[in-house]
Amino acid sequence: MSLERNTVKASNSLPSNVFLNTYITKMKGQKIKGYRINFMENVISATGGLIAMIIIAILAISLDYPMVLGPIGATCLLVFAIHEGPFSQPLPVIGGHFISTFAALLLWSLFGKNPVIIGITLAIAVFLMFILKVVHPPAAASAVVAINTQPGWDYLFMIVFCSILVISISVLYNNLFKNRQYPKQWF
Numbered sequence: 001m002s003l004e005r006n007t008v009k010a011s012n013s014l015p016s017n018v019f020l021n022t023y024i025t026k027m028k029g030q031k032i033k034g035y036r037i038n039f040m041e042n043v044i045s046a047t048g049g050l051i052a053m054i055i056i057a058i059l060a061i062s063l064d065y066p067m068v069l070g071p072i073g074a075t076c077l078l079v080f081a082i083h084e085g086p087f088s089q090p091l092p093v094i095g096g097h098f099i100s101t102f103a104a105l106l107l108w109s110l111f112g113k114n115p116v117i118i119g120i121t122l123a124i125a126v127f128l129m130f131i132l133k134v135v136h137p138p139a140a141a142s143a144v145v146a147i148n149t150q151p152g153w154d155y156l157f158m159i160v161f162c163s164i165l166v167i168s169i170s171v172l173y174n175n176l177f178k179n180r181q182y183p184k185q186w187f
Contacts, residue, residue, distance in 0.1 A: 044177060048080035049073075052169045056162050065158045067149045071097070072162045074138035079170045083182045087136050090167045090183050092129075096136030097163045100125035101156050104146035113147055121147050 053069070053076055060068045075097070078088040086092065104121045111117045125143040129135045142159050149155075167183075174182035 042081075044180070045081040045083075048170065048173045049076040051173065052076050052080070052166050055169065056165055059165070060158065060162065063158065065151065065155065067145050067151060067155070068142075068159050068162050071138045071141040071145060071159065072166060074141060075136070075163065075166050078136075078138065079166055079182070080174070083170065083174050083180060084184055088183075089185055091185075091187050092134045092136040093139075093167055094160060094163045095132060095134030096129050096139030097142050097159045098156070099128045099132060099134060100139040100143035101146050101159050103128055104143035105153055105156055108147045108150060113150060118144060118147055 053073060056072055057066075057069060060066055060072075075093055078085060079093065082088050087096075103124050107117055107121050107124070121143050122140055125140055129139060146155055146159075170182050174180045
């Protein structure tokens with residue numbers, strides 16, 4: 001009889017062990033096979049980002065908006081290094097920064113700054129970017145920067161202007177090279 005109870009207990013705990021094992025296994029990730037780094041492509045991408053960031057840093061610092069440099073620097077990474085990707089195209093870049101920053105400034109104006117509002121801001125920015133089909137990951141940083149630094153509504157103009165500037169520089173720069181085309185699509 002005690003043998004039957006032990007068997008029943010073991011079989012009842014099996015699903016939770018399988019779930020836990022599966023859950024932990026997912027965290028291991030997968031190996032990337034055949035990933036090769038093209039040195040010249042990296043140099044071209046880094047140079048494009050360098051040019052864009054110097055121009056934008058001069059502008060942003062002189063206008064007293066250095067807080068745009070983090071999100072825009074991340075945008076430069078995508079636009080110059082992963083220029084063919086869907087998150088790197090002009091509409092998601094400009095639209096994502098606009099909608100995320102607008103939402104953040106609106107929430108800040110209504111509710112002020114606190115950790116819960118910062119979290120809600122990020123969630124709303126992500127939700128809006130998906131709904132409006134303008135997903136651009138660095139734009140989430142624009143939202144957090146907007147609510148955390150409380151720069152005022154002028155920050156919206158600055159982040160959108162810098163986004164347009166990155167796109168403009170990328171169009172001029174990336175298309176200089178035979179194996180590059182930017183953008184893949186405008187809208």
